[in-house]
Amino acid sequence: MTEFYDLAPLDSKCNPFPFQQFKGKVVLIVNVASRCGFTPQYAELEALYKKYNDKGLVVLGFPCNQFGGQEPGSAEDIAKFCSMNYGITFPILQKIDVNGRNENPVYKFLKSRKAGLLGFRGIKWNFEKFLIDSEGTVLARYPSLTKPMSIEPTIENLLNL
Structure with a gap:
């Protein structure tokens, strides 16, 4: 059975990006899109990353074009x-x-571990978020x-702050 740290997706340059490097860290994974009504959430995701990265938080964005071609x-x-508009x-x-x-x-792994509303496993839209301890x-x-900032108290708790 696959564990979180066994996963190794590809980075933006198609190189393996092993999750093993995140052992001991709190990870927030988000499917992102540049032309979505939720795109301004990038600002809050970056704020969380900047505030807590040195304390053990990692934010990962996975671009996805499955929802409205966004x-x-x-x-x-x-x-x-991402760089020009949100300083990601x-x-x-x-x-x-x-x-x-x-x-x-x-x-596939994330959805198998945590269903959405009413047990729905599929991702409904851009900017769904998964928090991994x-x-x-x-x-x-x-x-x-x-909104990402509404998750901040949970993140602080997981980071023992």
């Missing part, structure tokens, strides 16, 4: 957008599918409407 760009386009410094990985036949193994357990799943 992430059509190349890896370079996405990186440029947290890792933005390879664009993936989060549902369906070509679903990325990371999302320092032992690799998928602790919580938050819908797109949940």
Whole structure:
């Protein structure tokens, strides 16, 4: 059976990005898009990352174009957008599918560990969030409407702050 730390998705340059490097850290994973009504959440995700990264928080963005074609760009386009518009410094990985036949193994794992509202396993839209504790357990799943800063108290608790 796969564990969180066994996963190794691809980064934006198609190089393996092993999750083993996050042992002992709290990880927030988000499927992101540049042309979504929730795109301004990038600002709060970056704020959390800057505030808590040195204390053990990692934020990971997975671009996805499955919802309304809201992430059509190349890896370079996405990186440029994130940098210019939101000053993103947290890792933005390879664009993936989060549902369906070509679903990325990371999302297959996350959804198998934490269902959404009413037991729905699929990702409903951009900016769904998964919070993983320092032992690799998928602790919580938050819908797109949940603002990243509202998760801050839980993150602080997990970081023992």
